[in-house]
Amino acid sequence: MSSEDERTNPPGEQLALIRESVRKAKEPKARRGTWRGADLAEGLPVARVLVDKGVLHLDKYFDYAVPAAMDADAQPGVRVRVRFGAGAHNVVSGRREGGGLIDGFVVARLTESDYAGPLAAIAQVVSPEPVLSPALLRLCRAVADRYAGSLADVIQLAVPARHGRVEKKPSPEPPATPAPPEPGTWSRYPTGPALLRALGRGDSPRAVWTALPGPHWPAELAAAIAATLASGRGALAVLPDGRAAARVDAALTALLGEGHHVLLTADSGPEARYRRWLAVSRGAVRAVVGTRAAMFAPVQDLGLVALWDDGDSSHAEPHAPMPHARDVLLLRATEERAAFLLGGLIRTVEGAQLVETQWALPVDASREEVRAAAPLVRTIGDGDQARDGAARAARLPSLAWQVAREALLRGPVLVQVPRRGYVPRLACERCREPARCGQCAGPLELTDGSSAPQCGWCGRPEAAWHCQECGGFRLRAQVVGARRTADELGRAFPKVPVRTSGRDGILGAVTGTPALVISTPGAEPVAEGGYAAALLLDGWALLNRPDLRAGEETLRRWTGAAALVRPATEGGTVLVLAEPTLRPVQALVRWDPAGHAARELAERAELGFPPVSRMASVTGSPAAVAALVALVELARLPEGAAVLGPVPVSGDRPGGPRRAGDAPAGEHWERMLIRVPPGSGAALAAALKAAQVARTALKQTDQVLVRIDPLDIG
Incomplete structure (x- = not known):
């Protein structure tokens, strides 16, 4: 493993140094923890690894040597285990002074490392299944940057836990491409049939859909997915809860039959969910209907991302870095050039902003249709x-x-x-x-x-x-x-x-x-x-x-x-x-x-509140909040930034609900808001991330919760 404090060698000599040290490390009675590999992989002997450490100051890649025995399996996207920490096994010296095994993902194979010191070797390839595709890695990196979080934390949300028994079973063959669906109740919307035709042609329309009251919206969402599948592309729909997902699942099954899509919800259990996720990753299934975690589903050749009821708080991930499904799907639609459909019985202010800026077009029914459907x-x-x-x-x-x-x-x-x-x-x-x-x-x-x-x-x-x-x-x-x-x-x-x-x-x-x-x-x-x-x-x-x-x-x-x-x-x-x-x-x-x-x-525009502006909240003890905000200001906040607060926080504390006895007598929690003008969200996230890294360097251990675009700002 690379380390800034180890002695360096000229980059041109590193590969030879590693090979020579590997040949010397063949002691049959080597002590516990030393690596006894026979040789180094030919061609691409270096693996760039993302270690599963969700701390911001380690939010980077580390280079490891690839033993020849692991050459075929240690490909980009696979799970591996590596030694990490002070004194991780040194391939050159053959010594192990400490460092434990942790999980990670290979993100690239290289001919040589840009690190000049000796490299440790990959300890184990957990599975040869490539679960972290380049597209998924790019998405996770974009989400981490937007929310001032670590890449490892986002990947924990994106890639489900492994079940070896599932990986050994082949996925089914992909079903035949279905025929385009009929407009059906989409005809109640003036632009509804045109939306389905655009999806069926392979276009990428972007729409904010205000659905009519009644029982028809699951079938209408299923028709949009079916139209995308008819174009030969994949589709993804995210619903706020399992009951809503089950309604769309039933509607899509009734429209297309079995085998064209999978349902990804927590109710299905970890093993079944991983089997379905793996079928999507392997390309055996090209449509996904699911709840919040499905926003990262690795649908191949993605043609449509759809989100229902984006105002529901269930779409906000409670775990770091707390991304919102709407923003993740917006990133996917932009990055993968897919169609975007934001639907619901009401329109949120975020949906109204997409229409106001003409990023998306409205899909609304006429007043006559509304009067016919509403109570x-x-x-x-x-x-x-x-x-x-x-x-x-x-x-x-x-x-x-x-x-x-x-x-x-x-x-x-x-x-x-x-x-x-x-x-x-x-x-x-x-x-x-x-x-x-x-x-x-x-x-x-x-x-x-x-x-x-x-x-x-x-x-x-x-x-x-x-x-x-x-x-x-x-x-x-x-x-x-x-x-x-x-x-x-x-x-x-x-x-x-x-x-x-x-x-x-x-x-x-x-x-x-x-x-x-x-x-x-x-x-x-x-x-x-x-x-x-x-x-x-x-x-x-x-x-x-x-x-x-x-x-x-x-x-x-x-x-x-x-x-x-x-x-x-x-x-x-x-x-x-x-x-x-x-x-x-x-x-x-x-x-x-x-x-x-x-x-x-x-009204939000007049007051400068989200979503017109970007905002972050910092919550914790008064001293910790003040220290972090001071570091953020040193990290050069964008021009026009405003720091609001602090204000006392009642009922909540970083990490969950507050109860009496959680904090010492007299201690209370505060929150400060940092607001920046439109277009400055990336600079705000970068400043917050730099400030948190600085807190770690200064050994400030007080708990602080940082959230970009908080749902509740009081």
Whole structure:
């Protein structure tokens, strides 16, 4: 292994020096750890290796000698094991002073190394299967540079864990190229058939698609994939969760039959997922439908990348360097000259920016088609609820009871509740101060209708709670959860089945028979034939969040539920409990998500917020954050950069949720934001990466979380 501190030799003498040392290293009783190779590989005796060390100061390649016995297998893209660290085995001296075996990937074979010192040898070729193709390596390098991360961390996300038994089995033969699909329901969009024809011709159109409500979008996405396959190219579609991916998987199987695509989700298990991934890597399958990790799927001759519902937070990778699937697919579309399709029931501000800059063209339906597909949306504001005795007594206004009662005669009714649990937040009945745990200051909650309140953090029961502010002993519900709502509605409609869908158990689908379906946002099951009505409760809980994306996210969650309701022409009704004058409420009533996104983008542009500008967040202890930001400024931030903050961080800390006892008494976490003008994102990422490398050199060990383009900037 190369090292800057070892003595150097003239580059021309290095190869001869290595060969001579290898010939001398044939001791039959060599001590443990020495290399006993017979000879060095001819022609290309040097392997350039990416070691699996996700630390930024080691984000580079290292050269190793290739023994002759490994010449055939140690090809670019294969997994190897090498000695790494101080005192790794020296081919020249034959000594081993330390250094352990770690995994890595061969990225190139060379005639000689540009390093002048002695090289260590590859210890083992783990598998001759080339899993890191040149295209995948370029993509991972681009993602690492964009997000100020290390290449090794990105490759860990891109290449799944190996299963040797799977590699020994041959992949199936590629299926025949399918015929171009018919436009079908794409005809509801003026430019829909033209999009399919362009994909079938082998063109690379770029589109932002606002899908109509109803059950047709999986089949429409499947048709776009089939049209790309008909051109002889590959296709990749990324969905936010396994349920959405399963719907597209079923639609594509119904359209083309088995063998044309694979489904890559965590639900399939590691071995099955690796078998399918390997079939894609070998070119046996040319279409992939999957969740977030599938954004790196090595589809050969890629012709289309598609992303559904890019506003869903599931598309943001939680592991370093935390890339977003939308940005990764944008990089792939540019690098591999593939078509790009960003679809969803709403349009995010990022999608609006792609349309505004004319990087992509909009695919929207006419107002006539929208009115034919959308349900009737009615609103109940705060004033209406204040005047309604039923709303004051039972939390639901009279109109909601009426809509639910009438709809239950025709089919199931969906009730969306923003919070899970029974009563997830409690407060003092007298002064409304939030109820806190006496031990860790966590929020108190009720898990059912009969038990004592307990802490939501440490689980400690608080049977003898009293308010620290006013001395009161009585509690009231600050927020009502899905299970409490299910109990209330079950008592109101005793003869109607009540089903719940949420974090504790998500329903995939329900029948079209009358039933009450209580769901948290994102967990709504699909109803056979559509829901007769939907009640969207507690809109204030979504709209009042201190988040720049609160309006967009609220509209996304409401639209996702309302799109499952039958059209207004079939009696479908959506009732939203929120102030009618608010912009997201009006966008839902008019079913105009594109207009809402355009207005949000215009406001972001005025304020200089993403996606118009690029931004990074730095979170950690005050001293660590200040030190890192100072190093970033020394690394020459681009002109026009602005440092915002610091501000205290409540509830989160680097690495995950914060709980009492995580940090010493009196310690708190802060966050600073660094904003740069458009076109300066690469310079910002480079400065952040240089600053983190400098922290390592200065032996600053305090934990700091750096994130490019954070989803939540408050």
